[in-house]
Amino acid sequence: MQVLHLSTSDISGGAAIAAYRLHQGLQHLGVTSQMLVGKKSSDDKTVFAPKSNFSKALGILKPTLDCLPLRFYPGCDITRLSLSLEWLPDRLAPKVAQLTPDILNLHWVCGGFLRIETLAKLNQPIVWTLHDMWAFTGGCHYNQDCDRYTSSCGNCPLLQSGNNWDLSHWVWQRKAKAWQNINLTLVTPSHWLAKCANSSSLFQDRRVEVIPNGLDTEQYKPMDKRLARELLNLPQDKQLILFGAIGATSDSRKGFHQLQLALKHLSQSGWQENTDVVVFGSSKPENSIDLGFRTHYLGYFHDDIALALVYSAANVMIVPSTQEAFGQTASESLACGTPVVCFDSTGLKDIVEHERNGYRAKCFSAEDLANGIAWVLQDGERWQHLSRRAREKVEQEFTLELQSYRYSKLYEEILHFGDREGIKSSN
Structure with missing residues (x-):
């Protein structure tokens, strides 16, 4: 079984660190695990990232370019707004195909790393580990007090649009159209996030499993x-x-x-x-x-x-x-x-x-x-x-061994039994 993790980064930021820890934990179990990232900070040979200077420069520019449509909403502060549109083209599909994985594990993939429509071009079963709420909203990473992700977004309080057909609804609509037929299983690290995903309009019929993030307890341990x-x-x-x-x-x-x-x-x-x-x-x-x-x-x-x-x-x-x-x-x-x-x-x-x-x-x-x-x-x-x-x-x-074991069993089940879309976990 070959697993490929997709993440904007390998060790830069909390979500990336969580993804990289899982990658290492799976390797310790004997699973063939690799990562494909937009920005590589480690020296791990099983982590792949763009090598050309042009690709690296484009990767740096993409988060800024992704936010350009937000300038049509003067009421929101772009510098403080946690909202991703993911509309820029990417070259992920052919890179994934070159690495020939059996199953894909998505993590935090925003910042221009993965275009929403690209998921439909990936042929492998997908496990998506949610590190925030972005996957099932109209672009925000946390909803704060807004529950519009349970319908179809629009009239976004972050955008201060006052319009049901605003940019957040456009993002939601793109997700709904592009992801309706993909082989997708969701994993959340907490029961709260699982409940949110289950109540969302995009994922209410998807399988959602709860697997907490793991730690290397030989490194994180009490010291004098x-x-x-x-x-x-x-x-x-x-x-x-x-x-x-x-x-x-x-x-x-x-x-x-x-x-x-x-x-x-x-x-x-x-x-x-x-x-x-x-x-x-x-x-x-x-x-x-x-x-x-x-x-x-x-x-x-x-x-x-x-x-x-x-x-x-x-x-x-x-x-x-x-x-x-x-x-x-x-x-x-x-x-x-x-x-x-x-x-x-x-x-x-x-x-x-x-x-x-x-x-x-x-x-x-x-x-x-x-x-x-x-x-x-x-x-x-x-x-x-x-x-x-x-x-x-x-x-x-919360040990890394337990987390890795749970993921490996989930991968094996998906590959052995095929898509169980619509079957919800008891978690």
């Missing part, structure tokens, strides 16, 4: 806290609140505003003296952001062992997102024995068990987010129980 802090030059005598800030200040979905309010509430409640904040995924900003605590900015980390060191150094990890397809930073933190505080929302509900390995705050209460942080930190014996359960949760449900 004192040593981790010494190596990262962090204080030994403080409780440390950790936050991953990649894209947080520019994306309201990441919940940075609620985090700021929660931390200020905590600082006014007597926690300031013995608690610091640690931020990774961001360098210290030129214009200082007041978080109410002394803040340590660690910058960017690009390898798993360094990230495991960061998680192990902290006492609690905060993931204040309002919507997450899964919540990879949350599972990584739990793997390292660090409890997680989040909102009781979306994909994070599959990862964080309330008052067992962390705390799920009321949606979207900054005050209860602060309560959750305090609850995790204020009792040392309770923290030890939370930490042990955090690691257990990952070992039971």
Whole structure:
């Protein structure tokens, strides 16, 4: 069995990292797995990407070109808009044919990498791992409070169009026409995203399986806290609140505003003296952001062992997102024995068990987010129980071996029994 993963990138971004981990996990199982990407950052010989300078330059330009039609909607801010149209031509079909896979696994394929209509040109059965909501919307990656993806989109609040026949409806219509006869099985990393896919007008009759993202638990594991802090030059005598800030200040979905309010509430409640904040995924900003605590900015980390060191150094990890397809930073933190505080929302509900390995705050209460942080930190014996359960949760449900095994069985079933379109999973 030969599997080919299609992804805009191999290790750049959370969805790409999840795809690459699965690719490696399948190889460890003995499955012949390859990746075809638009941008390659690894030195993995089983990952294929455009080699010519022209193709590389075009790949850089495509995300900008893909957004050009949005300029007809002056009410929307293109620089902050998370919306993909995928109308540009691509050369994927002949490249896929050259690699002769038995089955295709799509991942995050936006940014001009894969044109919507190209899926109908691919002859192999397709498994599509959804890393956000884009596949079943009129172009947005997360719906926020809009439910128009359950009908046919249009009148898009992101576009501020006020028109049922706007660009979002055009994208939806293209998907509905191009994908109606393809051999497609969907996989989501969380039950929340599966429910959304099942309620969508595009995928309501498709098979949807839930397979959580996996981790290499030999790399993501608890490390000695004192040593981790010494190596990262962090204080030994403080409780440390950790936050991953990649894209947080520019994306309201990441919940940075609620985090700021929660931390200020905590600082006014007597926690300031013995608690610091640690931020990774961001360098210290030129214009200082007041978080109410002394803040340590660690910058960017690009390898798993360094990230495991960061998680192990902290006492609690905060993931204040309002919507997450899964919540990879949350599972990584739990793997390292660090409890997680989040909102009781979306994909994070599959990862964080309330008052067992962390705390799920009321949606979207900054005050209860602060309560959750305090609850995790204020009792040392309770923290030890939370930490042990955090690691257990990952070992039971989120190992890379388990994820890879589930995917390999799904591939084998699809190849052996053929298309089961319309049969829904019990997940």
